Amino acid sequence: MTGAAASEHVPGRAALVAARLIAYGVELAATGDAQVGDVFTDIPEADALIKADPNAFLVGVLFTQGIPAERAWAGPYLLSQRLGHLDLGRLATERATVADAVSRRPALHRFKVTLAGWISDAAERLLACWDGDASRMWLPGAHVLEVSERLSAFKGIGRKKAAMTIQILTRYFGVPLAGTQCGTVAYDVQVRRVFLRSGLIERDTPDEVAAAAIRAYPEAPGSLDLPTWLVGRQWCRPKAPRCRECVLGGVCERRVWLDAEGVGARR
Ligand code: SF4
Numbered sequence: 231m232t233g234a235a236a237s238e239h240v241p242g243r244a245a246l247v248a249a250r251l252i253a254y255g256v257e258l259a260a261t262g263d264a265q266v267g268d269v270f271t272d273i274p275e276a277d278a279l280i281k282a283d284p285n286a287f288l289v290g291v292l293f294t295q296g297i298p299a300e301r302a303w304a305g306p307y308l309l310s311q312r313l314g315h316l317d318l319g320r321l322a323t324e325r326a327t328v329a330d331a332v333s334r335r336p337a338l339h340r341f342k343v344t345l346a347g348w349i350s351d352a353a354e355r356l357l358a359c360w361d362g363d364a365s366r367m368w369l370p371g372a373h374v375l376e377v378s379e380r381l382s383a384f385k386g387i388g389r390k391k392a393a394m395t396i397q398i399l400t401r402y403f404g405v406p407l408a409g410t411q412c413g414t415v416a417y418d419v420q421v422r423r424v425f426l427r428s429g430l431i432e433r434d435t436p437d438e439v440a441a442a443a444i445r446a447y448p449e450a451p452g453s454l455d456l457p458t459w460l461v462g463r464q465w466c467r468p469k470a471p472r473c474r475e476c477v478l479g480g481v482c483e484r485r486v487w488l489d490a491e492g493v494g495a496r497r
Contacts (some may be wrong), residue, residue: 349481423490
């Protein structure tokens with residue numbers, strides 16, 4: 231996997247961006263990626279919980295929607311504090327209590343009613359299909375596409391969240407899944423923002439994003455997923471992007487007025 235290989239397929243500056251993203255992906259793979267992005271929240275106990283407990287991690291995945299990531303990943307811990315447990319049987323059956331715990335001020339999530347339902351549904355599904363252990367969905371050697379299907383069967387987990395979950399499992403938790411080079415980039419808000427700002431795409435549509443990834447790296451477009459996501463998460467923030475520190479800083483078009491949540495809006 232080399233930047234030169236990618237640049238044959240993408241003209242101009244976009245080739246440089248693609249090459250740099252691929253190189254960054256190689257760097258991440260070489261270092262095991264333990265240093266970047268493995269701090270989920272600013273609450274150490276919350277981080278420890280989602281790293282130690284696969285079921286809590288899955289609940290965290292449900293939280294990752296519509297609120298900042300740091301707040302979302304704190305959700306399982308804060309919920310466990312309010313409930314006094316994260317017992318699947320009780321999460322599945324004591325729905326009103328779960329809903330109250332999520333909704334109580336300060337609410338743990340914007341979509342408190344929906345999220346509480348997802349949590350109880352997920353607990354029910356984990357007990358019914360996975361022996362009450364989320365990690366059985368991503369046993370070593372399972373294929374990423376298979377894992378994606380399993381995750382997507384949960385209410386509140388679409389393809390985008392499934393892709394993010396797989397990235398975290400493989401990169402941060404070291405789960406050895408098969409087929410990590412398959413697929414394409416997720417139509418994720420981080421990916422969309424970085425693709426737009428760096429000039430890889432002109433229009434924010436799923437087809438444009440997928441096509442740009444294939445142009446950039448036809449052999450394994452999915453390889454761009456993690457590095458792009460991390461660029462978005464670490465540097466290319468919606469407000470005040472840190473271009474000087476960004477790994478794409480030297481090659482990016484820096485169209486910082488563009489964002490996936492309001493394309494073309496100048497600030
Ligand atoms: S942070 Fe700046 S240099 Fe990095 S991708 Fe975003 S706009 Fe480009």
